[in-house]
Amino acid sequence: MTFKNSFRIIVLIVAAAFVVSSCSEKKNEPLLLETFTKNSVSVSIYLNRTQDGQDTLIATFVPQEGLHLYSKDIPRSGVEGLGRPTLLELTQNSQMKAAGSLIESVPAQVPDFEPKDLLVYPSGSVTLTLPVTLQSSADQANDEISITYMACSDVGCKAPVVGQVISLYIPPAQ
Known part of the structure; x- marks a missing residue:
């Protein structure tokens, strides 16, 4: 075999490996299921x-x-009627099952105002993560969750979003 032919074979093998690796699904990257904006908050739902x-x-x-x-x-009705918790929940109709507790990306803080037990997240994004077990059935493709939150500034609040049911399409695992 000549050097030229050997070089061509090596180039073809490297090219084939590149094509195969670029076509394969990337693992451990969250899959975007839904996104929406309501009452001045953008919400993105992912499955990892x-x-x-x-x-x-x-x-x-x-x-x-x-x-x-x-x-x-904080309580679902807020503290002394103020605020609403930020929640990611499975509905009664959800086929997913919770496999752990809801985890927050940033710790809540005691506010500079009363009531002190009205815990707030710092301004900016908050990510909630819920460990889940997916059911192994053909019906898993359609599911639903519930979202609750309330956004406020130092001078006022937006209307709360309470128990907003979000329909999700969950593609089969590959």
Whole structure:
């Protein structure tokens, strides 16, 4: 075999390997399921699938500049009627099952105002992650979750979004 032919074979092998690797699904990158904006907050819902079955549902809440969200741990009706928790929940009709507790990306803070137990997240985005178990059935493709939040500034609040049901299409695992 000549050097020229050997070189061509090596180039073809490298090119084929590149094509195969670029066509394969990237693992551990969250899959965007839904995105919407309501009451000055953009919400993106993702599913992160892993090979070991440790799947997570992820919701990223991005309020407009100058607004903050409230802790996932405050009561559903707020504190003394103020605020609403930031939540990512499975509905009664959801086929997914929670496999752990809801995790926040940033810790909530005690506010500079009363009531002090009205815990707030710092201004900016907040990501909530919920470990889930996906059901292995043909019906898994359609599912639903529930989202709750309220965005406020130092001078006022937007209307709360409470128990907003979001329909999701979950593609089969590959």
